[in-house]
Amino acid sequence: MSATIIILGLITGLALASIYVLIAISFTLVLAASGVFNFAQGTIVMIGTILALVLGVQFGWPVLAVAAGVVLVGAIAGVLTHLIAVWPVIGRTKSFAHSTMLSTIGLGIAANAIAALLFGADSQPVPPYVSDSPLLIGSIPLRPTYLLVIVVGIFLTMTIEIVIRKTVVGSVFRITLEDPEGAQLLGIDTRIVILLAFAIAGGLSGMAGFLVAPIISASAFTAQELAIYGFAAMAIGGFGSFAGALVGGAIVGILTGVLPAIANPQVTLPVLWIVVVAFLVVKPSGLYGTAGLFGSTNLREV
């Protein structure tokens, strides 16, 4: 077990971390805007990986077009999720949170199964988007694909953070989640904001799928695990905080990257579970999640 192996594991882990961060942010965006935890978010990531294969390999589209296509389909999938599993539930039940949990679980499972039916049970590799010849840093080979994922992941996260904190669009989003009444009184149609949140989260998830496809291959069965990793990142880092998503994602990513390199790969998931439970028991709101979302004082029930 050399240092190189650990460092390679670390890099893989950081690349995966970027994906988990994007997924965690997707969860958070939807949850913050609408109070719904979208169990079907992982499905959109999975669709992203499959589309990356279909559009890129089978149709032969150029990389940027594939990325655009995946994001677009992801956004549409997000909107559809809202229309199918959330919108019909509004006003029909005493426990909105429970009902939408069930409806999004149901939608996710059905969609996963349909995807498996259409795509088949095999996982198919997706060629990397940049040259695959490793860059040598010191004596460590660094695959450009991983670098790409890390860079894009950080870039997207920072962009979203800046947009939410500093722009008018971000203010519109934040007032919708913190003070829905006040938003309405300012002429903001909160229904549209919620729909947008689903769409943007969907686009992000699709992008995550697109980025991770060369690393873990396109498969119809990745949805659940990826969703769990994204949730773990969110739970550890703290719900509603970008710093939290980054740190949580990094921790989960490093665990999932390094552990398989130095120990039995089967150990990864159990260890992760124990880590998440430990965090939740000691600090249920996560590392950075305290006074609520994006620095606000409005707490959704955790």
Place this chain on the structure above:
Amino acid sequence: MKLEVENLSAWYGQALALNSVSLSVEKGQVVGILGHNGAGKTTLVRCIAGLHDQCRGQVRFGGTSLEKLRPSERALLGLTLLREGGRLPASLTVTQNLILGQRLARARGHIPRELNRIWEWFPILEPLQGRKAGLLSGGQRQALALAVTFVSEPSLILLDEPSAGLAPPVARELFSLIARLAATGLPTLVVEQHPGWLNGLTNDVYLLEVGEIAAHGPIEKLLPSLEKSGA
């Protein structure tokens, strides 16, 4: 634009909160609503703004019936509400809140005032530009809420107990701002528990008791009824 309320009734579950209330507010008018806790004052303004579901009756603004309109659509008509306690999204800064107000003005087809002009009207807010709304004092928040409404170029302003929770000197300043705004001709409806604040602001006051209009007229005429039900 004229606000007309006709036979407005409202419920909380089974309990009747408002019983056939009628009133109107015209351009250039300031109307006051007095009443104790539980009289239905807040319910009344929330119904007008569209925030309360169980309402029946006619509410017309500028001739348009508001019945089917969501609160955001009413806001787009220029109807604004200052909620009790100066409620505002806590994590947005003063400037960000004002920008949202400007956004509403633009959505209504107006050109919003520049922030510089706002500081002239509300000097208390200028040094607080970057401060988050949640960290402001009660008086500052109320001033901000009023400023946000002001910058959105409203056609009517509803105020729910602006003096609540404020120290008297602070409330006095707030009311002088309200008076300045009303002096521009903006139709204003002020709901209050304490008659003292309405002095000098308006002579057209309704007394609301247990969801019904018990009296209507200048404050002096209403005071005896108020004392009887109060102390």
Place this chain on the structure above:
Amino acid sequence: MHDLARKPSATALDNDAVSREFSAWIARKARLRHINVAIAILILIGLGLIPLISQGTYAYARYGVALAYVMAAVGLNLAIGFTGELVLGHAVVMAAGAYAAGMLSAHAGVSFPFAVLGGVAGGLAAGAAVMLPGLRVRGWYLALITMFAVLVLPRVVVLTEHWTGGEFGLTGIQPPSFLGYLLSDWVLYEVTLLLLALVGLLVANLVRSGWGYRLRAVRDIGTASAAIGLRPNRIRFTVYLLAAGPAALAGALQAFTDAFVNADSFGISLTLLLLTGVMLGGAGTLWGPIVGMAPLIALSFWVGPFSVYNAVALGAGLLISAIVVPDGFVPLIRRRMSRRTPSSAVADSMPVAPVDDNGSGNPSIRSRRDLGPEILSARGVMKTFGGVRALQGIDMSIRQGELVGLIGPNGSGKSTFLNVLSGFIVPDAGDIRYRDADVTGWRVDQLALAGIGRTFQVPQLIDELTTLENIEIGLVGHQKSGLVPAALRLPRDIAWERQRRNAALETFRAMRFAPETLGRPVAELSLGFKRIVEIGRAAVSKPTILLLDEPAAGLNETERQDLGDRLQELAAQGITILVVEHNVPFVLRICDSLMLLENGQVTCRADLDEALPERLETYLRHDPTPTTQKVES
């Protein structure tokens, strides 16, 4: 003094009406129970006779699986439906039960009954571990972390493949035998069926007992249930074990039915099957798991278990049921069946018995009660939240038997102080003394059991239970909580139930509720009524002090009158009452004395039968006063 012995004939009539209502309600429940038992017996007989028409090892294996699933669903319903805990890891519990039983049999040759017991123990341990986070997190966080555990299971199985057989599964499980006799397929089937019936019976008994109240209190009232003397987290943990039991048993039995254990059968699909079954049937109902699981099992048998089409159907089924029947089938059926009773007649009618004419509105008839020694006091109580000093050194004392009103402007700290007195908030400084003991920092349930009761701004009742039952709940925390007597319906438990019912009836009569509301679910009744029910629940345990949080808010004039009268009656019985209120005329009418809270301090304390101090006069004349100060930091 408000004369309780009014028109004697009216009172006697009322009592008769109450007794009649009570008997009618009990009779209704008994009838329902008889019908349920009859249906259950019929179903059992029907299922028991299946071996006559369908034979073969494969058939029995499938039926065994079906029974196991229903058993697990019954357990899951206890947690999700009755207690509101979203634990989705039941597949892990079943797997643990199966593996434990299987391993004991295959590796250690343990006989069937003991292997099953071992399986149950293993499943309970696994269940406790998986559901433990529920003591710290709620809602979908808990749902996710428990679902996560289901994904972890296959890895753990592979890691321990030396014992579990890893990916290839556990084999070598001995055929089941009992006392030397080999149990054939259909005997095992019947045994499973009997065990399912037993589990169902125990669960039904439990739900009908005081434990049923505890579970629902945790679900619908949550943390605030400590105010009636309950300990929510203890109850939650107990429920986790209770819910895991049937699932563990189901898993253990399955190990012998299939003679094979593999982690594949205990994956997310199973989790979803159980979840959908419980929700579709109706979470929190006794028949729910059976009504819900039956169609799903039938579907999966028809389509072929664990085929992909199965997953599609399951997912779609869950989605549709969440939208169309969010409460599940059983409540829907119940609603259809009870359409005959015109419940809407209550809408505007007064559910509370009419107020007596003589005296309630006349302030001069307020009695001068003999007040006892100081019973509750606060000294220097301070509390800061974030940057806000909510309580800035409160000094106050209340004498036994007093009816005190605590008034003050918005934001003066009234509710915060009430939360400190009842234990929901621990003060930063200062102390609270109750009956000559320092109770600062005592837990909410400790204070409740010591005689401090309270109500909440929004009444925390259990909507689906009747008025009488909601009052009864006030006593559950004060009684011993024996699980075994409850599950077995032992005489001891029946005695407790009788005790509760009688005390609740007494309170029901004393508070003059209209007899017809006795057996009605409180969901159908008005806010004013619910407030008084909550007071009844707090009063049934004969508390020393009652803390009321804005009871008059949102009530109309008549309801306020009623409320005031009842409070005075309670005070006349010797209960000390502290009313936090906004509504000044209300407190002026009923209280002996007032405390004025401004800016987190008591600025004024006065008896109402003397001249009022200036400060209070000023406040009462609606002059504006400053409120909460912010700490400059």
